[in-house]
Amino acid sequence: MYFEGAEKRLSLTLAAGCPSLRALGDAYWRRALAKSDTEILSKLSSEQCDAYLLSESSLFVWHDSLVLITCGNTRLIETVLSLVESLGRDQIASLSYQRKSEILPALQTSRFEEDIARLGTMLSGAAYRIGHLDGHHHHIFFSGSKVRLKPAQTVQMYHIRGELADYLLSDGQTIAGIASRLNLSQLLSGFDIDAHLFSPLGYSLNAIRGEDYFTLHITPQETSSYVSLETNLSLGAGLNGIVGKLLNRLNPVSWDLAGYEAETLAYCAKQYSLEARGELALADGQGLYVKHYKQRDCEQLLPVAL
Amino acid sequence: MYFEGAEKRLSLTLAAGCPSLRALGDAYWRRALAKSDTEILSKLSSEQCDAYLLSESSLFVWHDSLVLITCGNTRLIETVLSLVESLGRDQIASLSYQRKSEILPALQTSRFEEDIARLGTMLSGAAYRIGHLDGHHHHIFFSGSKVRLKPAQTVQMYHIRGELADYLLSDGQTIAGIASRLNLSQLLSGFDIDAHLFSPLGYSLNAIRGEDYFTLHITPQETSSYVSLETNLSLGAGLNGIVGKLLNRLNPVSWDLAGYEAETLAYCAKQYSLEARGELALADGQGLYVKHYKQRDCEQLLPVAL
Structure with a gap:
């Protein structure tokens, strides 16, 4: 009854004038994902974006950028190394490789330090940790230029409780039942949605609306529940309200926010206090907050x- | 600049009428400790207790009980298995084997679950975790009867700051300098003290007064500092004041209290809030709080x- 929900994450942006990433096609991504034992389960497309729902999380591909998130014991670094080689390091204008602190790091097949020792032989960059080792923390390797990464805000919730948490552990749950309890049609108004229920437990959702993306992953396992979301929506442009509604429904013990752009609003829910904050300056005004x-x-x- | 301060811990009490543990002699303990690559650095004795200061923490031996604490990457389970075999399982009335959540669990040579799978083949008992996997937590295996374990309170402090923390990272530090800054003569009035300064960093102290014991271990490394103490003194009988003074001097970001007896006082320092509490019922009214x-x-x- 344990599943590692904490994500590894790749974000990259190509240099101007490169061929479109979307033109590489499904078979290309299938081969790259196979390096980390990850499969494509389904695909949703808008005019600007292809959203792949994976056996372990999600891949979003735009014309000149991508965001790839995997959880569990996936060896995402293998896919990252393969993509850097296949796309060509000179074509990559900016890249970040991240690992959120795992809940059971001793079960992972590699440590972040081992991953970046390999990545560092292919790309010059710098690596950081933000947050204490004995609590929630983020690892990030950043190789960057003036070309910005896709803007992204991520939220990670730990130890969800209450009616919805119970439903997410129940035998009778359905995709429609989760959608209605999360009030997705209102929460993600105007988005096309692709959702998957895993066996024995777990729920993934990809949503796109033109250029915008939103993804939600739920690991409801009782003693190690974890819910994460990621989107390019800024807190000011709707995300603040979405986070507030999800916190009310999922009632986690603790939650973290990590974003690539300084947020303009600070979420405040009466039942939570801000216990720590930090910021890491990256290239050219970019940062991880x-x-x-x-x-x-x-x-x-x-x-x-x- | 990293050292795993979090402790593994064995506590055991012999059945009535067994030969004295103290009569086993230094060579016996040296051989048992060698199983986990741990050495005896020095020894202090009172009428009731032998206190061994180790290359990785401390061993206290009384007539019918012992407490053994090791840190770093020691494989304490090897010593535990060897002691259970050598003393004889029928002679052991109560035993607890604990691991505090490690700061870098991926660097440990075994997981708690692996340790107790081996221990469980020799002793019947039950194992628990208290505290979330994504934060500070305790693992405990308990094999017990009506014979109580040595009463013990432990405190673990994380991320110390300020003048004393800086001194503990400095080149010029001395045992006398630490003693005076901790005001040990007042803090541990009436105790005999044995202290050791490690290279490049780290400080251990054993103190005994008749039946009473007190031990303090400091891992001052900058991004993963950790200070732990353990004693049979109860919060009501002086420990509350000692903890308050140490908190003022060491100024940790967070700290945990774990004890085998329900505490009578709750420490309250204005700058700290109690964020979580729990209790685990063990045999015959004993518990871990x-x-x-x-x-x-x-x-x-x-x-x-x-």
């Missing part, structure tokens, strides 16, 4: 029999 | 270049 929130009330910890 | 405290102010996270 992180915030950690925790419920204000003292939590009652329940022993887990092993 | 944990509390997690964190500074009230929002913390500014600083990126660490890797």
Whole structure:
């Protein structure tokens, strides 16, 4: 009853004038993803974006950029190295490779430091950790120029509770049942949605609207539940409201926000306090901004029999 | 500049009428500790207790019980298995084997679950985790009867800051300098003290007073500092004041309390809030009580270049 929800993440942007990434076709992505034992389950397209729902999370491909997220014990670094080689390092204007702190790092097949030792032989860049090792933290390798990465805000929620959390553990759950309980039609108004329910547990959603993307992944396992979302919507342009509604429905013990653009609004829900914040300056005004929130009330910890 | 401060811990009590553990002699302990690549550096004795200061933490031996604590990448389970075999499982009335959540678990040579799979073939018992996997937590295997384990309170402090933290990273530090800055003569009045300064960094202290023991271990490394103490003193009988003074001097971002007896006082320092608490019922009224405290102010996270 354990699944590693914490994500590894690749974001890259091509140099101006490169051939379109979208023209590479499904078979190209299938081969690249196979390097990390990840499969394409379905695909959704808009005029600007192809959204692949994966056996472990999501891939979004635009004309000149991509965002690839995988969870579980996937070896995303293998796909990253393969893509850098196949696309050509000179074609890559900016790249970030990230790992959110895993819940059970001892079960991973590599450490971030090992991944970037390999990546660093192909691309010059710098690597950082933000957040303490004994709590939630982000690892990031950044190889950048003046070409910006896709703007992205990510939210990670830990230990969800309540009616919806119970439903997400139940046998009878359905994609429609989750959509209605999350009120997705209102939450993601105007987005096309592709969702998948995993067996025995787990839910993934990709949504696109023109250039915009939104993805949600739920690992509801009882003692290690984890929910993450990522989107290019800014907090000011609707994300603040979406996060507030999801927090109300999922009621996590703690949650983190990490974004590539300085946020203009600070989310404030009465039941949470901001316990830590930090920022990492990257190239040319870009940065990674992180915030950690925790419920204000003292939590009652329940022993887990092993 | 990284050292795993988080401890593995064995506590055991012999059945009534067994030969004295203290009579086994130094050579016996040296051989048992060698199984986990741990050495005895020095020894202090009172009428009731032998306190061994180790290359990785401490061993306290009384007539009918012992407490053994090791840190770093020691394989304490090897010593535990060897002691259970050598002392004889029928002689052991109660035993607990614990691991505090490691700061870098991926660098450990075994997981707690692997350790107890081996221990469980020799002793019947039950294992638990208390605290979330994505934060500070305790693992405990308990094999018990009506014979109680040595009463113990432990405190773990994370990310110390300020003048004393700076001194503990400095080249010129001395055992006397640390003693005076910690005001040990007042803090541990009536105790005999044995302290050791490690190279390049790290400080260990054993202190005994008759039946009482107190041990303090400092891992001051800059991005993963950790300070732990353990004693049989109860919060009501002086420990509350000691913890308060150490918190003022070491100023950690967060700290945990874990004890084998329900505490009578709750420590309250204005700058900390109690963020989580829990209790695990063991045999015959014994229990493990944990509390997690964190500074009230929002913390500014600083990126660490890797």
